[in-house]
Amino acid sequence: MIAFSAMFSSAFRANAQTRFYLGGDAGINLVGTFDEDNHVASLMLSPELGFQIGKRWMVGSKLTFNAMTSSKDEVSVTVGNTTISSDEALLVAGINPYVRYKCLDIRRFGFWLEGSAEFNKMLTSDDDIGATTVGLGVVPMLTYEPTKHIVLYSSLNLLSFGCTYTIVDTSDPTVPNEFYNVGFNVNASNIVKLGDISVGLLYKF
Numbered sequence: 001m002i003a004f005s006a007m008f009s010s011a012f013r014a015n016a017q018t019r020f021y022l023g024g025d026a027g028i029n030l031v032g033t034f035d036e037d038n039h040v041a042s043l044m045l046s047p048e049l050g051f052q053i054g055k056r057w058m059v060g061s062k063l064t065f066n067a068m069t070s071s072k073d074e075v076s077v078t079v080g081n082t083t084i085s086s087d088e089a090l091l092v093a094g095i096n097p098y099v100r101y102k103c104l105d106i107r108r109f110g111f112w113l114e115g116s117a118e119f120n121k122m123l124t125s126d127d128d129i130g131a132t133t134v135g136l137g138v139v140p141m142l143t144y145e146p147t148k149h150i151v152l153y154s155s156l157n158l159l160s161f162g163c164t165y166t167i168v169d170t171s172d173p174t175v176p177n178e179f180y181n182v183g184f185n186v187n188a189s190n191i192v193k194l195g196d197i198s199v200g201l202l203y204k205f
Contacts, residue, residue: 096118132167153201
């Protein structure tokens, strides 16, 4: 173990352009009504960490955690053609390792291709239904570096390609137990819709 640590440290020092980075998303949402005691609350956490190797490679992973609960109505999430719902609470957790390659560099802007894998698990509080999803995907990205430590990025999901395989755990005979999805997501009409654009932030040490 000591020898391995020393070898890793030597390799890390030998590549002075290797930099560790952190980032991610977080959010809290509460929807309710004044005339009735009815509300839906959700909590989302998605930390991201990795290494930038040289100027053209990034290797890292995202962790996803999304919890939803409701006082009266059902909470639900759609997986493929199946909607998974619960009367009380629903949890989605997963991990998404990825590799990014910078194809084009113009001043502070960069155009990247990201290849990623995903593993997501969906659970309900009443254990009536759940799902497990695994998949692979490729998505282009744009980055902007205002400083040497901060990177702003946006994934162009409208030009993505992916394949997923889902296993549904349920005793309901009307719900399919497994299904897959393969294809491109090309939709030029989404380019000018600001609601479809998300911007993330990374901090490089």
